[in-house]
Amino acid sequence: MSKVDVLFPPGATHRDWAADGILAVSLTLLSIVPSYVFPAQGADYLAVVTFFSAAMTMPLVLRRHSPLLMLALVTVGGVWQVQVFADPTLSLISVPIVAYSVARWVPGPMARSVIVVGAVGAILGPLQWFSRYNENLSFYVLFWGACLGAVLTPYAIGRRAREVADARQTQVRAAEERYRLLLAEREQQARLSEASTRTMIARELHDIVAHSLSVMIVQAEGGRAAASRKPEVAAEALDTIAETGREALHEMRRIVGVLRAGPDEESVSYAPAPTLEEIPDMVGRTSDRIRLVVEGNPQPVSQALALTVFRVTQEALTNFLKHAGPDATAVATLTYSATCITVEVVDDGTGVDDPTDGGGNGLRGMYERISSMGGTLSAGPRSDGPGFRVRAVLPVRESTPHRPVGREGTQR
Template sequence: PTISLVAIPIVSYSVARWTPGRMARSVIVIGAIASVLGPLTWFGVYASNPNADILFWGACLGAVLTPYAIGRRSREVAESRTRQVHAAEERYRLLLAEREQQNRLLEASTRAMIARELHDIVAHSLSVMIVQAEGGRAAATRKPEVAAEALDTIAETGREALHEMRRIVGVLRAGPNEEPASYAPAPTLEEIPDMVARTSDRITLVVQGNPQPVSQALALTAYRVTQEALTNFLKHAGSEATAVATLTYSARSITVDVVDNGHGVDDPTDGGGNGLRGMYERVSSMGGSLAAGPRDDGPGFRVHAVIPIGDAARNAAREGIQR
């Protein structure tokens, strides 16, 4: 034995640490054979006995196996750490992709909500103003006081629509360093009779039951559905048609039923269908159901919406998510 034998554990460790797969095991085979052949050359030079032979063989084999085991363990630890880093990177990429997808969904939902609000505000306000303007023009010569009332209604409706438009546009324009836009109170159930009265005198409102305290979102849904149904009546039913809007309040739901006797339209999606689509989205988001289409019992159009309250709303929404 000489000092150069120090290279044996270094080589054994290096092969085990840096050589992949089964190739690294060749160092064990070569080292085991050399652990026997090497001491045999020493026996001819040094006096030996069986105990010394076994000691030499064990020491030489240990100089191969121990560094090999340390090297393989170091390689396994490094590979495990690399796999963990790759897994963490993949999780981070998935998290970024999921966050981006959530942002896109939130952006799409916000755009749809703003589009619904703008459509409901503009379509209803313009329809009311047109109807009032036509009525005021017809009554201008015979009943000036009626024409004056119509002009007042047009002015009030225009101011309300302008205020709502400014509120929504203010929300869109507000930046991180700007003051938050002022929010006007959202329409409530108690405001529906006044909205119906201002819409047209050809609409009769029937209220069954008493309004219960509900969430702002649910009250806004009932208000907008009624408003959009009346807007469709003004746009499509004709100047001689009449409508009956029935609001039914119960412990479990709010029912909105708007029926007219006009000629209506053959295709309920006339004009792009944004109004009906918005009503469906609003009612569905609250776990309710909506049916809109021509009447079966005569001429006209009917909008029937059922919006659940409280536990019924949560159960309906949960069932909708499961479907």
């Protein structure tokens, strides 16, 4: 703490000025009124009493704004009184107030200066005023103790009040810091939640748009090739394109409805989320170069798990359409068991570049989906021949803890 803060403690207000001024004037009047009501000597003596009493009490106006300056002025006034008056005056009532004020408002060791000044005054005052009445040592010791107690007691009270105020201020600062940290934590949680929501939306949009457009492109190319030879095949391709577009539009409306729903509103859904029973139909509309193999019987699972299986299968087929080549074929195998659901898509393509490739967003989305359900994913070239293999294993148990996905695959 700087010297300025010690001499002029911060925090004093205009209200403190008014309260201290009223206190100083009141004590001044209290100390001089008896001399005017019961005059013992002439007018000159009354003027001297008024002056030296005011010298002891009026500095109390600085009690809150500059306690050490108040102490210095009162000390000077006390020295004058010891020299001028043969008996103590009522203005000495300011001494306990000075001791309390210094202890309460002056920080650190400087507050102890009032004890030193008070101890010296407790010796000099009784020695000057009572030596002519009684020379008994015990009499002096009694008065010395009383005068010293008038300094030490309010000093102890003032220091205790300061400690309590400091502790309360420390608690307030700690509460403010906790509140600030809480706000920062909530802001961080909001950012994480926002990032998670953006990732989920991006994943849904990619899965819906990429798959639908891939199917539409394949069907359009096939329909164009068959238009001259087999018009009925071209018509079927157009029907598939229309149906795929309608389904994509339904899915887009569902996502937009979720985004527009307020925090207290129910989620808007224009179409139910895809289920396990819709996977065969989705595979059939995707391409006639894909064969679906189902092992086991689908069991009732949570909507989140069913959506994950559907999207993983959809993205694996999209990956096949975009990269395997126009003459490649694929086998999609769904294996249902009591503990897990396995999705495996294997093709025999050579791997071609697609100018509409999303830079690996499809595989990244699959990793994220499967990781959230506690499953594992492997994706990469086949070891037993040309082509690509995608294999995902998703546990059926709802209590399965989430664990990091083993990234065994490579970007295609």
